[in-house]
Amino acid sequence: MKYIGTIIIMLAVFAGLNFFPVYASPVSAEDKEIEVMDFDTFSPRLEMDNDSVYVINFWATWCAPCVRELPAFEQLNETYSDRKVKVILVSLDNPDLIDDRVIPFMERMDLQSEVLLLDDPNSNRWIPLVSEEWSGAIPATVIYSAGHRSFHEREFEFDELEEIVLPLIQ
Amino acid sequence: MLLLIGIYSTGLFAQGYEVGDIATDFRLLNVDGNYVSMADYEDAKGIVLIFSCNHCPYVVAYEDRMIELHNTYAPKGFPVVAVNPNDSIAEPRDSYTKMIERAEEKNFPFDYLVDADQLIYPEYGATRTPHVYLLKKEGDQFRVAYIGAIDDNYRDASAVEEHFLANAIDALLAGEHPDPDYTRAIGCTIKVQD
Numbered sequence: 001m002k003y004i005g006t007i008i009i010m011l012a013v014f015a016g017l018n019f020f021p022v023y024a025s026p027v028s029a030e031d032k033e034i035e036v037m038d039f040d041t042f043s044p045r046l047e048m049d050n051d052s053v054y055v056i057n058f059w060a061t062w063c064a065p066c067v068r069e070l071p072a073f074e075q076l077n078e079t080y081s082d083r084k085v086k087v088i089l090v091s092l093d094n095p096d097l098i099d100d101r102v103i104p105f106m107e108r109m110d111l112q113s114e115v116l117l118l119d120d121p122n123s124n125r126w127i128p129l130v131s132e133e134w135s136g137a138i139p140a141t142v143i144y145s146a147g148h149r150s151f152h153e154r155e156f157e158f159d160e161l162e163e164i165v166l167p168l169i170q
Numbered sequence: 171m172l173l174l175i176g177i178y179s180t181g182l183f184a185q186g187y188e189v190g191d192i193a194t195d196f197r198l199l200n201v202d203g204n205y206v207s208m209a210d211y212e213d214a215k216g217i218v219l220i221f222s223c224n225h226c227p228y229v230v231a232y233e234d235r236m237i238e239l240h241n242t243y244a245p246k247g248f249p250v251v252a253v254n255p256n257d258s259i260a261e262p263r264d265s266y267t268k269m270i271e272r273a274e275e276k277n278f279p280f281d282y283l284v285d286a287d288q289l290i291y292p293e294y295g296a297t298r299t300p301h302v303y304l305l306k307k308e309g310d311q312f313r314v315a316y317i318g319a320i321d322d323n324y325r326d327a328s329a330v331e332e333h334f335l336a337n338a339i340d341a342l343l344a345g346e347h348p349d350p351d352y353t354r355a356i357g358c359t360i361k362v363q364d
Contacts, residue, residue, distance in 0.1 A: 062227045064261070065359055092356055094227070094325060121323040124334070127354040136319075137298035137359040153297070 032106040035116045036095055039126035042118055045088060046130065046142065052084040053145040053168045055161065058118075058130075058138050060092045061105045065155045066139040070109060072158040076165065077113040083169050087113040092138060095119045143168075186295010189351045193219075193305050193312045196290045198253060198283035199266070201273040206251070206281050208305070208312055215247030216342060217312060218335065219303040220320075221296040222252040222282070224272045225263035226358035229299050231324045233276055236300075239320070239336065240280040248304075248339050250280040255291035255299070260361040291360055298357030304338050304348070315342055318353030 048054055057073050059066035070089070077087035093102045095117060106115055120126055127134050131151035134140055141152045143161075145168040187193060195208045208217055220236060222229050240250035258265035266284050273282045285291050294303055304316035316338035321330040338348035 060227075063358060064361075121325045121329070122331070123324075123356045124319055124322055124332075124353040127356070134354070135297040135301075136354045136356045138356060139359070 032103055032111065032115070034091065034098060034102060034106065036098070036119050037116060039118065039120040039129070042090070042116065042120075043126075043129065046144075048086075049146075051146060051170050052086050053080075053143070053165055054086050054088065055165060056088045056090060056142045056144075058090045058092060058140045060138060061097075061101055062093070063138050069139055069155045069157070070111070072156050072161055074109075074111065074113060075158045076161050079162075080165065080169065085165060085169065089113050089115045091115060091117040093117060145170075186293065187303065187314045187317070189314050189317060191314045193303065193314050194290075194293055195312070196253075196283075196285075198285060198290065201266075201270045201278075201282045206283055208251075209310070211249060211251075211307075213247070214249060214307060216304065216306040216315070216339075218243065218248050218250045218339065219294075219305055220250060220252050221255050221291055221294070221299050221301040221303075221360070223254045223256050223261070223264045223299045223358070224268050225256075225261055226299045228324050228355070228357050232300050232320055235320055235327055237276065237279060239339075242336070243339050244280070246339075246343060248342070252278070252280060252282045253285050253290065254282065255285040255288060255296060256361040257288060257363050260363050264361065288362065296360060298355075298359055300355075300357055302335055304335065304342070306342050316348045316351045318350075319355035322353075324355065 045054070045056065055073065055076060059070065061067065073087050073089060076085065089111065091102055098117065102117065123136060127136050130142060133151045134153055137153055139155055141156065143150050143152070143164055148168050150164065197205050197207045200206045211217060218239065222236070236250055236252065244250070254264055254269055256264040266286070269282055269284060296303070300320060302316070302318055302320060303314055305312035306315040316335070318334060320335045322332045322334065323330045334350065334353045338351065341348040
């Protein structure tokens, strides 16, 4: 009993300090959530060692070409999620705008792919760790599987994504 | 694994200028209605050329720092020159008229030019806004001395740890080569018509 009390107090303290990097609108269970992380927490997702194809797209709500291509990534996720294709949408939005902008955007677009927010302002450090080819412009996409890795600083349409991903599906 | 791919792929990424290249001059329309060339900066020791625009949140986050950089370094011979490379049909918020409005709102102390034909930014190899090319004047020529970001924290000027651009200008003023001379940052893609 004592422990439960301690845990509840700890949770309350952490929640009050916004310690857990998970933001969710408290309106209903249907609401979208977004996990916020720094690059070191995020980076294992760039090197998953399994039989899935990972499609990792860097975007932001303010980036018009990113918003334009999001449906292509959503379609890829919907079409191939049962065939070990994992789409991760990495938002580079300002974390101060999560509640006012990012979550409402995710709800409006009804995003089904995994979305996370990379909060790490020193992008000079981590951009080359994503890809040496990356100048820093978005949209940008990493596609990798056990035998393939490619980086794309460009806007995609669905059939272009499919053309890259389909041969990688095991 | 990442490193190997990085080394392999750098060879593919050779468009535009690298540090050490001579930068081509241009003649672009300024928000004051006059055409401006780098050669017009006769007394400058160099130019802080920043591919910039109106609409990009990363640019907006840096506007005050660009003004401050100009106010600090123009008197020392390194004025800021901003160039908007975006197509105004692809991004109406970056039209010439909107540039004039923004320059007036923010009271830009530096020239704000439009790369209306979109010929200059590809030659430099700019891919985003903001994207900095620090140029050092050598006789009649301008040599690229630093390419990259303004500093290491777009979101919070007070939390900046490395002032890449200011450090690079200080290095040139001290007769040294900037270190680092190449950095990266997230920015908005340059907008072209489909």
